[in-house]
Amino acid sequence: MFFIYKMMFLSILMLSTIISISSISWLSTWMGLEMNLLSFIPLMSYKNNFFSSESSMKYFLIQAMASSIFLFSIIMMMFNSKMSYEIYFMNNMIIMIMNSSILMKMGAAPFHFWFPEIMENLNWLNSLILMTWQKIAPMIILSYMISTNLFMSMIIILSSFIGSIGGLNQTNLRKILAYSSINHIAWMLSSFMMNEMMWIIYFLIYSIINMSIISIFNKFNINSLKQMFSYMNNNPMIKFFTMMNLLSLGGLPPFLGFLPKWMIIQNLSYNFFLLNLFMILMTLITLFFYIRILYSSMIIYHNELNFNMLKNKYNFNYMSINLLSFISINGLIFYSIFINLY
Numbered sequence: 001m002f003f004i005y006k007m008m009f010l011s012i013l014m015l016s017t018i019i020s021i022s023s024i025s026w027l028s029t030w031m032g033l034e035m036n037l038l039s040f041i042p043l044m045s046y047k048n049n050f051f052s053s054e055s056s057m058k059y060f061l062i063q064a065m066a067s068s069i070f071l072f073s074i075i076m077m078m079f080n081s082k083m084s085y086e087i088y089f090m091n092n093m094i095i096m097i098m099n100s101s102i103l104m105k106m107g108a109a110p111f112h113f114w115f116p117e118i119m120e121n122l123n124w125l126n127s128l129i130l131m132t133w134q135k136i137a138p139m140i141i142l143s144y145m146i147s148t149n150l151f152m153s154m155i156i157i158l159s160s161f162i163g164s165i166g167g168l169n170q171t172n173l174r175k176i177l178a179y180s181s182i183n184h185i186a187w188m189l190s191s192f193m194m195n196e197m198m199w200i201i202y203f204l205i206y207s208i209i210n211m212s213i214i215s216i217f218n219k220f221n222i223n224s225l226k227q228m229f230s231y232m233n234n235n236p237m238i239k240f241f242t243m244m245n246l247l248s249l250g251g252l253p254p255f256l257g258f259l260p261k262w263m264i265i266q267n268l269s270y271n272f273f274l275l276n277l278f279m280i281l282m283t284l285i286t287l288f289f290y291i292r293i294l295y296s297s298m299i300i301y302h303n304e305l306n307f308n309m310l311k312n313k314y315n316f317n318y319m320s321i322n323l324l325s326f327i328s329i330n331g332l333i334f335y336s337i338f339i340n341l342y
Contacts, residue, residue, distance in 0.1 A: 005042070012039035013133070020137040026074040029141060030067065033105070036137060037063045044126055055121040062104065062114040069101035095145055106138040107178075108185045109158040116166070119178040124218035127174055131181045132207045135188075139199065143192050152189060153275055160186035160278065164285035171225045173217060176289065177210070180249065183286050186279060187264060194267045202260035206249075208327055209257055213245045225293060243294045250287040256327065 016039060020032030037060070044056045076094050100111065107115030119127055146152055163183025170176045184206055191198040216238060222228050248255035261283070268276040
């Protein structure tokens with residue numbers, strides 16, 4: 001029965017996202033976002049997770065506040081359009097308020113404070129949903145009403161900076177991936193300055209890499225760096241897959257994660273050279289704390305485990321992780337071969 005309820009709310013979650021991105025009015029878009037919020041909160045509650053109620057309450061308060069601001073901006077826009085005169089400054093101000101509410105919903109800087117805190121107390125499946133699926137509707141809504149390049153450039157700079165600096169002193173893997181997600185939001189927002197197809201490519205590749213990493217962490221119940229060091233010395237194959245996937249998530253060539261960054265760098269270098277340079281430098285910082293994780297897991301050796309994880313050593317089905325990791329590691333090579341052939 002519990003599984004049926006989870007599947008029902010997951011179906012509503014997907015349906016609400018489709019309603020939001022396919023609506024023809026702002027009010028129905030807001031209704032889709034509210035359905036999305038109310039369907040995700042039951043998915044956050046788990047019996048074995050004592051902090052799920054706290055995370056649910058935090059998520060509800062933040063999302064409800066963002067939805068209220070979004071609804072307020074919709075009402076102001078409708079009121080302004082019915083007036084006999086239109087003020088250009090007021091229109092831009094309303095669009096900025098609406099953009100800010102959407103940025104708060106997706107966890108972009110400077111509205112990011114709730115995102116790592118909630119991620120810390122979720123399980124891995126909910127973390128994957130929060131980092132991938134929950135960003136689809138806000139991203140597409142934001143692409144409809146990007147106001148000025150100056151405003152978006154400020155958000156991109158802040159998200160790139162905070163996402164890279166915030167993950168440096170973290171030991172919780174969920175928080176590290178949360179700050180990494182904030183940094184990737186900057187790249188996704190910059191892709192909207194060119195075309196939406198580039199965002200689709202970036203988002204799909206980012207989701208595949210996240211699925212590959214989280215499938216490993218979820219199967220072995222790895223939550224912190226200490227657990228990661230302890231278990232990976234007994235599983236060389238999992239250590240290799242995790243290393244390669246983290247480097248792919250950081251955008252290091254020749255892995256698949258480098259492909260969307262490469263496309264964005266090429267297109268942004270003409271009109272937004274300084275912004276492009278800043279994002280590349282911040283991505284190097286994210287690569288630093290990924291490599292720090294990998295370096296520590298290689299040099300730190302534990303003779304004795306602090307928890308019983310050996311039971312998963314031999315009965316683990318490598319099929320799904322092998323497939324996702326193979327795509328994440330070798331995707332760029334196959335893409336290059338395909339482009340050369342056609």
